Amino acid sequence: MIRKKSGPTGYHNTKIGYLCLAPYLILFFLFTILPVLASIFLSFTDYDMLNTPKFVGFENYTYLFLEDDIFLIALKNTLTFACISGPVTYILSFLFAWLICRMGKLRNFFSLAFYAPSICSGVAMSTVWLYFFSSDSYGFINNLLMNIGVISSPIQWTLNTKYVLGVIIFISIWMGMGTSFLTFIAGFQGLSEELSEAARIDGIRYATQELVYIILPQMKPQLLFGAINSIVAAFGVFDIAVSVGGFPSVDYCAHTLVAHLYDFAFTRFEMGYASGVAVVLFAITYSVGAIIRKVLASD
Amino acid sequence: MYMKRCKKLLYLILTIAILLTSVRVSPLISSAETLAEMVVSPGEPVVFNQPDAEDFSQKLSAYKESGYTAADITERIAVPASDFSFAGAKPEFISYNGEKNVFLWDESIEKCSCAVNVPAPGLYTFGFKYFAETTAAAEITRTLLIDGEAPFEQASSIALPRMWKADGEPVKNTAGDEVSPLMKQLELWQDRELYDSAGENSEPFQVYLEKGVHKFEFEFLSMKAYIAAFFLDTYDAPESYEKVKSEWDKAGFKNAEKSITFEAEDSIFFSNHSTYKMASDGDPLCSPISRGYTVMNIVGADGGKACGNSVTYSFKVEESGYYKLAPRVRQNYRDGLPSYKKIEIDDKVPFEELREYCFYNSDYWRTEVLGDDKGNPYLIYLEKGEHTLTVTSLLGKYNPIIDILYADSQRLSDLLLEIRKITGVDPDYNYDYQLAKQIPSLIDTFDGLSENMRRLMEMIEDAAKRDTAKYNELKNMIKQLEAIKGDIFKLPRKLKDLDTVVSQYSTWITQFYEAPLDMDYITVAAPDEEIKSRHSNIFQNIYSTLVNFVLSFTKDYDNISNIVDGNANKTVEVWVSRGTAWGEAIKKLIDGGFTPEYGVNVKMNIVPAGQLNAGAVNTLMLAIASGTAPDVCLGVSTGSVGEFAMRNVLIDLSELDGFEELKNRTYAEMYVPNTYKNKVYGIPETMNFSVLIYRKDIFSDLALSVPKTWDDIYKNTIPVLLQNNMEIYLPLSEGWGLYQTLLFQHGGSVYNDELTKSAFDSAEAYDAFVELCELVTKYGIPTSASFFNRFRSGEMPIGLGDMTTYMQIATAAPEIAGRWGIARLPGTVKPDGSVDYTRVGGSETSAVIIKNDDLLLEESWQFIKWWMSTEIQLSFGYTIEAEMGTASRWNSADKDAFFGMAWNKEDLSVIEQSFENIKATPIVLGGYYTNRYLNTAYNKTAISNEDARSSLETAVDAINSELARRRNKAGE
Incomplete structure (x- = not known):
């Protein structure tokens, strides 16, 4: 058997293939894989960032799973956040993408309008929204509500634990129509006309029927991508939470997992423990991603 | 039968009810005495009186209307210091810098007075022969009373100006930029008439005195000065150009032939304010050109714009004759409004037209030949030899505008207070407060305000000769007032808008007190020479911008080290987390004081604020982790000192030589947040109250x-x-x-x-x-x-405030100047x-020394001791306040340095008290x-x-x- 062959299907061309992949692989390894490995390593140490790490074994994980109350609060907040904000953003992106695709001429303008907030930084957008949600009686929403008589004293949007998480979810949904939105629009462009025509001949009359029976099954890859994006982003929310709720937020009401690890890393200087939290977060996000893939994978 | 019984019952009940109502039921609060007990007896209520002396400009116009003229005397009436009478003990009379029998007037001499025999009735100016005590930089002010009363409002705070000059030539720093030298006070005796320090008048202070003996009483307000004499003199008003020119023509003067040009920034003789000095501008036609690397090429910029500031140039002409003055200037600051300047040659205004010369606004540089509106230049006769040219920023024709703005902002804010007393801070928009009835003068006040606004519009249009934002804003305000007048019911909703009018007026008042003008070079030209107005075209500008852009890739903007001299001295690395101006000032002090004295160089880097704190990833933490940290850090927020200390990266300073002495210069509690486990890791640098x-x-x-x-x-x-x-x-x-x-x-x-x-x-x-x-x-x-x-x-007439709030109110709220005060925090x-x-x-910020392998401990500690010494802190505080203005007052942790700043006398005692019980x-x-x-x-x-x-x-x-x-x- 001739193994070494030159030509389009030979070993020689596999080498060229690897060479082409090399830049991406190297960068991916250096900036994504290596930090994850370093994080896993650091999670078994006690490291205060300025002195050498001290190996402590599973102590960090013990504390994390058995004693850390705040971790549970953070987990609760993050899951609330992910469960509400993730799906809502996802569904809204899809719906808006669908509506916009049917608009024709104004499509580009509306696409830009919906995509723009996600390009801006979370901190900048929070500052803008804080004008609306200011706790002062002269804040925009407070003033409006007081003028029409709904409330008589200003609502402490950023100080009252009941409202802070709501405000953050609202802002992050607004900002979340990002890449998933564009992906869906791209997906809509790639739909085949013949299926829709065939469906119309077969008796479909409403757009919603078309959506459910024809479009959704065709868009499985985009749906998968969008879902993973939204969920992963929802688990990693941090700047918006900090800009609106403060760091740390009052009574940990807006304390997410990332905020929790940030707190340990930079306020308490326990980088080892923070790495442990990061590893746990990585595991959670990965498993959720895997589940979604199973559910939505194209067969 | 049954009905009759019911009726009887009913009548019975009714009777009992009526009887019961006539019985007094004792109230829950039993007696008036108990009520009084519940109210804590308050202290003495605050008494506030409006000052009632008239403004000097108004007084002056009143004098002129009454026909008073300058008194007819041939020479100055001087009263030597030895003839002064003192309220308490007489001070020591010494000889100082060439003058005999002078005394140092400091805060120990509260009052002194002198009696002057006035030979003839008329208008007199007055002044001192004085020597400003140069260890301080703040304004020297005194109060004046003539025969027991204040002659005009400004007499409550008269300033004796100091003279400043650049201390040497501009130096290049390692980035290649020129840095302007520090301003140093001139040490000389000044013999001058007193003017108002806000540039409101081009004439000196004048009072009308009858013949006879008058008593002049002075009170110390701030800052020391040596006094040699007090004098009375008269003011010779300059005559019109026509008259002066015709007299010169009669004397046979001719046009000069040669022109000379001198750079404004090089020829400064002195200025009366330390901020009026050389600056840099990037215009390609400025000479010398500042492209890529900063070169000091103009005078003015932000430093010279306050009214009352003046700068004096010296120049030399080769031949006697007529000259015209043609400075290259740019006046693009104001909102289209002109700047008024007083031009004096050899300390005298040559003729009336130069008393309040108007520099119009334009976006570009131009060569302005001083002349009249028709373009005819003013010809000034100059003798051969040296001369001085003084340019003073004036309020000029804005005086009446300022008066209206002050009065109206007062009236409107009083009116708003009245309204708020009735409607409350949070008015109910559906309730008719009947404001027109409750405040009878409401409509009249609004009418008066609109009327004045119209007058303001006219005056501004007249002065500016072009479209201004103020004109349009006034138009809007008039519309708003008319709308409000039309429907008083809606007034409570518009209170915020009226608040904006008040604050807009205040902003304008501060803006009008600025007469900015940049000067590049001045040509004293022969009248026949044609002066071209050169301003750069778009290609030159593009080229300059390109050069700057390319340079920005290689230039190191935040390294403010000096050129390390070849003597292989040790170099201490310092990071400062303050702005560039602060860094430059510290560097100058280092070059002038630390390096020569101790022979140690300092390499300084400016770091953005917050980058030296713990928490979040920032420069200092990364530097320490990677081993490239500096030796000393200044401006570290005190809260972070503990964080770094716990992680064992700071040096314990309590064992070092000289620590106790340093510690005694500030309050002991300042060290508590800098101490961890009984070791001190930070030296307090600034503090707050x-x-x-x-x-x-x-x-x-x-x-x-x-x-x-x-x-x-x-x-x-x-x-x-x-x-x-x-x-x-x-x-x-x-x-x-x-x-x-x-x-x-x-x-x-x-x-x-x-x-x-x-x-x-x-x-x-x-x-x-x-x-x-x-x-x-x-x-x-x-x-x-x-x-x-x-x-x-x-809305909130009392509140807790820290130093930032205090300085903000003191500098940015002129409409309530004099109407607020401070008091100690309440106690329990x-x-x-x-x-x-x-x-x-x-302490607010601290200085720390970082542990690293190549640390120069002794030299770093020497540096911190030097930096926190009272002398250097005072000097730095004066410099920063002089360069950046009052709002950037340096709140040093060193007690003497902190209280040595120019605090208001009244407030100073409260602030000192507030430091007595800190924890x-x-x-x-x-x-x-x-x-x-x-x-x-x-x-x-x-x-x-x-x-x-x-x-x-x-x-x-x-x-x-x-x-x-x-x-x-x-x-x-």
Whole structure:
């Protein structure tokens, strides 16, 4: 058997293939894989960032799973956040993408309008929204509500634990129509006309029927991508939470997992423990991603 | 039968009911005496009187109208210092710098006076022969009374100007930019008539005196000076150009032939304000050109614009004859409005037209030949030899505008206070307050205001000769006023808009007091020479921009080191987290003082504020982790010192030589937040204070006294304020700051003595916590408000403020100048009757030394000792305040340096008092939990209305467990 062959299907061309992949692989390894490995390593140490790490074994994980109350609060907040904000953003992106695709001429303008907030930084957008949600009686929403008589004293949007998480979810949904939105629009462009025509001949009359029976099954890859994006982003929310709720937020009401690890890393200087939290977060996000893939994978 | 019985019953019931109503039911509050007991007897109410002396410019016009002229005397009437009479002990008379029999007038001499025999009636100017004491930089001011009363309003604070000159040539720093040298005071005797320091008048102060003996009394206000004599003189008003020119023509003067040009920035003889000095501009046609690398090529910019500032140039002409003056100037600052300048040659205004010369606004550089409106140049006769040219910024024709703005902003803000007394801070828009009936002068005031606005529009249009933003804004304001007048019912909704008018007026007042003008070079030209107005075209500008852009890739903008001299000296690396101006000032002091004295070079880097703190990834932490950290850091926020100390990266300074001496120069409590485990890791650099700021006029109206204790506030201040629909300001958006003060006043502490557990479970802590939360729940004090704005508008006439708020109100709110004051923070009455005034305090920023392998410990410590010495701190404070203005006052932690700044006399004693009982919270491992959980407890109780006891106990548990955990980890 001739193994070494030159030509389009030979070993020689596999080498060229690897060479082409090399830049991406190297960068991916250096900036994504290596930090994850370093994080896993650091999670078994006690490291205060300025002195050498001290190996402590599973102590960090013990504390994390058995004693850390705040971790549970953070987990609760993050899951609330992910469960509400993730799906809502996802569904809204899809719906808006669908509506916009049917608009024709104004499509580009509306696409830009919906995509723009996600390009801006979370901190900048929070500052803008804080004008609306200011706790002062002269804040925009407070003033409006007081003028029409709904409330008589200003609502402490950023100080009252009941409202802070709501405000953050609202802002992050607004900002979340990002890449998933564009992906869906791209997906809509790639739909085949013949299926829709065939469906119309077969008796479909409403757009919603078309959506459910024809479009959704065709868009499985985009749906998968969008879902993973939204969920992963929802688990990693941090700047918006900090800009609106403060760091740390009052009574940990807006304390997410990332905020929790940030707190340990930079306020308490326990980088080892923070790495442990990061590893746990990585595991959670990965498993959720895997589940979604199973559910939505194209067969 | 049955009916009759019912009726009888009914009548019986009715009778009993009527009888019962005539019986007095005792009220819940039993008697008037008990009621009186409940009210704490207040202190003396605040008395506030409006000053009633007239403004000098108004006085002057009144004099002129009455036909008074300058008195007819041939020579100056001088009264030597030895003839002065003193209220207390006579000061020592010495010889100083060439003058005999002079005395040093410092704060120990409160009053002195002299009697002058006036030979003839008329208008007199007055002045001193004085020598400014040059260790300080703030204004020398005195008060004047003539025959027992103030001749005009400005006599309550007359300034004796200092003279400044650049101390050497501009030096290039390592980035290649030229840096302007520091301004140094000239040490000389000045013999001058006194002018107003705000540039409101081009003429000196004048008073009308009858013949006979008059008594001139002076009072010390601020800053020392040596006095040789006091004199009276007269002012020769300059005559018109025509007259002066015809006299010159008669004398046979001819046009000169040769012109000379001199660079404005090189020829400064002196200026009367330290900020009026050379600066840089990037215009391609400025000479010498500043492209890529900064070159000092103009005079003016921000430093010279305040009215009253003047700069004097010296130049030399080769031949006698007529010359015309043609400076290259740019006046593009004001909103289209011109700047007025007084031009003097050899200290005298040559003719009337140069007394208030108008430089029009234009976006570009131009060569302006001083001349009349038709373009004919003014020809000035100059003798051969040296001359001086003085340019003074004046208010000029804006005087009447300022008067209207002041008066109207006062009237409007008084009116708004009246309205707010009726409607409250939060008016109900559906209720008809009948304001027109309740305030009879309402419509008239509005009419007067609109009328004045129209006059202002005319005056501004007249002055500017082009479209200005102010003109359009006035148009809008008139429309608003008309709309309000049309429907008074809607007035409560428009109160915010009227507030904006008041603050707009205040902003304009500050803007009008600026007469900016940049000068590049001045040509004293022969009248026949044609002067071309050169301004750069677009290609030159593009080229300059390109050069700057390319250079920005290689130029190191934040390295302010000097050129390390070849003597192979040791170099200490310093990082400063302040702005570039501060860095430059420190560097100049280093070059002039530290390096020559100790032979150690300093390599300094400017770091953005916050980059030297702990928390978040920032420059310092990364530098330490990678081993490239500096030796010394200045401007580290004190809260971060503990964090770095715990991680063992700072040097313990308490064992070093000279530490005790350094420690004694500031308050002992300043060291508490810099100490960890009995070792000191940071030297306090700056400190802050906290005082009550209140409106004297509003308190006087309400007959309120300034509260001394918290009880006072609860029982006297708050009720009266609420009755009048006003509020008090307290910083309640988070609880930790105010809580510490209350806690210390109740006698509690944050941790137990061993610093192992939280002491919030004590009774005192609980009491203080309840008091804190009740501020929100019981007294309804708003948790979030802009104190600065509400203080100005009168909605919050009293509040707690720190130094930043104090400086803000002092510099950015001219319409309430003189109508507010400060007082000590309220205290808590102790069981034995005395009052505890403790407040929380500690240093704001500190200086630290970082451990690293190549640390030069001795030299670094030497540097810190030098930097924190009183002399250097004072010098730095003066420099920064001179360069950047009053608002950037340097709040050094060194006691003498802090109080040596130009504080208002009245406020100074309150500020000094406020430092007497400060207390700070010590650093503990895990201490970040304390303020976090206290804020949470405060939030839960005050805002979410949970139970105080349980919130506080949750906090105590959490804090204790975290402290224990950290201690376990650290192995204690």
